[in-house]
Every structure is written in structure tokens, then in C-alpha cells.
Amino acid sequence: MKLNFRKIHRQIAPILFIPLFASALTGIAYRLGRSWFGISNELADFLMVIHQGEYLGKPLVPLYVLLVGLGLLGMVITGLTMNGLFSENRPLPKSSKLVFRKVHRLIAPITFLPLAVTAVTGIIFRLGTSWFGMPSEQAAIFLRIHQGTYLGAAIRPFYILLVGLGLITMLVTGIKMTRIFRRNVKFSEN
Numbered sequence: 001m002k003l004n005f006r007k008i009h010r011q012i013a014p015i016l017f018i019p020l021f022a023s024a025l026t027g028i029a030y031r032l033g034r035s036w037f038g039i040s041n042e043l044a045d046f047l048m049v050i051h052q053g054e055y056l057g058k059p060l061v062p063l064y065v066l067l068v069g070l071g072l073l074g075m076v077i078t079g080l081t082m083n084g085l086f087s088e089n090r091p092l093p094k095s096s097k098l099v100f101r102k103v104h105r106l107i108a109p110i111t112f113l114p115l116a117v118t119a120v121t122g123i124i125f126r127l128g129t130s131w132f133g134m135p136s137e138q139a140a141i142f143l144r145i146h147q148g149t150y151l152g153a154a155i156r157p158f159y160i161l162l163v164g165l166g167l168i169t170m171l172v173t174g175i176k177m178t179r180i181f182r183r184n185v186k187f188s189e190n
Contacts, residue, residue: 009078013174016071019053021171023068026051028164031147035157052126062130069123072167076112076119079170083108104173111166118163121146 030047033039049055053064083105125142128134144150148159 005078005081009075009082010178012071012074012078014178014180016068016075017171017175019064019068020072020167023051024164024167024171028161031157031160035153062126065126066123069119072115072119076116079108080112100173100176104170104177107166107169107173111163111170114159114163115167115170118146 026047030039030044030051033047034044052061053068054061056064121142125139125146128142129136129139148156148163151159
């Protein structure tokens, strides 16, 4: 049985669009707000509620993080198989989606590793602390990797900004290619 990665990718993408977009946006806002703008603890907490899906209720946070993280990993894996990194590069089709497709294919090889690392470390941190009783010293390692803390206080916001904008770019160009938002205007002659 040969899996059709393109079909899987296209079916998962619209489902994950809003949670991933919200996660990227709130992750950027939280980090830049904390590092550069001195946002209040209340606003920071609110951003984390959205980022982690806490609005669904505390018991569902690990499940939400797991599903969204695995969804992102699935998108990365299926996207890589289509991008041609592991096979011959297919030529781009001639269509109105060409610009979005070019941007999508250009950004994908740049963002796949940071996005995969972010997803994996986010999942491990949340599940480790919520379900498996991971000691805080061990959990902190995964959170530091997730947030780019190892890069230092000066570079970390730029890292988060670039990873977040990379994800947002992939989401917007990808959803545009699905043609979900196309206009179906039919004119009738009377």
C-alpha cells in the first residue's frame, strides 16, 4: 500500500490551520512581549492560555499539545516527502497558485528542522510534566530547547520570531494553495 502523502497533507492542513496559527502568533507575542516590551504577567498568562489550549480546560492541555504537535510533525513529514528533498524535484506547475507554491517550497526546507524540534520539545515538556511526573529539572531542558533559551537572551526573541513567522508563512501559503478561500462566482445571463 502506497501512502498518498499529498492527499494526507492537504486533508490535515485545514484542520490544523487555526490551532497552529494561534500557537505561532501567541508564541511570538509572548516571547517578544516578555523580552522587549515588558508585558504584564496577566497578558503573558493569557497568551499562554491560548498557546497551550488551556481554554479547553486544564485536563485537556496535554492532549491538545499532543494532537497539535503531532499534527505539525505530520505536516512536516508529509511536506518533506512532497518537497523533493528526498527524491527528484518536481517542476512547479503553471498556475495562479505559482507564487504561493514557490514561497511554500522555498520556506519548507528552512523551517522543517526548527518546527520539528519545537513540536517535539513542546510535546515532551507538556506530557512529561502533566502525565509522566517528569522532574522540573529535566522538564526545564525541553522547555529551554522549545523556547530557544540556549541561544541567549539577545538572540532568543529573534529565533522565536523567525520560527513563528516561518510557520505562519507556511500556513498562509499552504492554505491559499488548498483553494478553500476561492470565489465561486457564477454569472447568469438573463
